[in-house]
Amino acid sequence: ILNVEQSPQSLHVQEGDSTNFTCSFPSSNFYALHWYRWETAKSPEALFVMTLNGDEKKKGRISATLNTKEGYSYLYIKGSQPEDSATYLCAFSTGNQFYFGTGTSLTVIP
Amino acid sequence: DARVTQTPRDKVTEMGQEVTMRCQPILGHNTVFWYRQTMMQGLELLAYFRNRAPLDDSGMPKDRFSAEMPDATLATLKIQPSEPRDSAVYFCASGWDRGDYGYTFGSGTRLTVV
Numbered sequence: 001i002l003n004v005e006q007s008p009q010s011l012h013v014q015e016g017d018s019t020n021f022t023c024s025f026p027s028s029n030f031y032a033l034h035w036y037r038w039e040t041a042k043s044p045e046a047l048f049v050m051t052l053n054g055d056e057k058k059k060g061r062i063s064a065t066l067n068t069k070e071g072y073s074y075l076y077i078k079g080s081q082p083e084d085s086a087t088y089l090c091a092f093s094t095g096n097q098f099y100f101g102t103g104t105s106l107t108v109i110p
Numbered sequence: 111d112a113r114v115t116q117t118p119r120d121k122v123t124e125m126g127q128e129v130t131m132r133c134q135p136i137l138g139h140n141t142v143f144w145y146r147q148t149m150m151q152g153l154e155l156l157a158y159f160r161n162r163a164p165l166d167d168s169g170m171p172k173d174r175f176s177a178e179m180p181d182a183t184l185a186t187l188k189i190q191p192s193e194p195r196d197s198a199v200y201f202c203a204s205g206w207d208r209g210d211y212g213y214t215f216g217s218g219t220r221l222t223v224v
Contacts, residue, residue, distance in 0.1 A: 097158075098209065
């Protein structure tokens, strides 16, 4: 079982604040790094899949970066809104193994 | 929108009974996962199939759990006998090969063992 760590475990921010969180993963046998958004009582939904060192992906106010050499990825949310409240999961893939971190729970306070 | 369909949505069973959960992956997807949502470990990987062959089931308690893909349109997860500690939400997810476009999750089966 691979070790995928996310920090912080939880985060409370005010509406309008920008925020970011970290996913750390093994730097060997890397194939891809996924980010998922998981709202309460729903299922995880894919945000990004990143495969190349230095990759940056963006969807609206959410963006992510990837450093495969040092084994980390950052997820950024610009101008947080209450609807951004969710758990954000990263998952590390070797191609034949796929493991999620325990997530960062984000609460955006109106 | 294409969906991953899981049945049943909710299941309450007595300790010792067999439980079978089913998953219909999105048509054409050849990779299927089973995860269990726990408070302590978040999404715990139970089984991982590609082209119906198991790739990784190291996280699955083998004494009571079994996962199969009898065909490309059906994945099953069985627990026999069930125990109260198996109570959790079980998710199935599917995708293409190594997930270059991400994986799609089903709505989950909430299992309660009393």
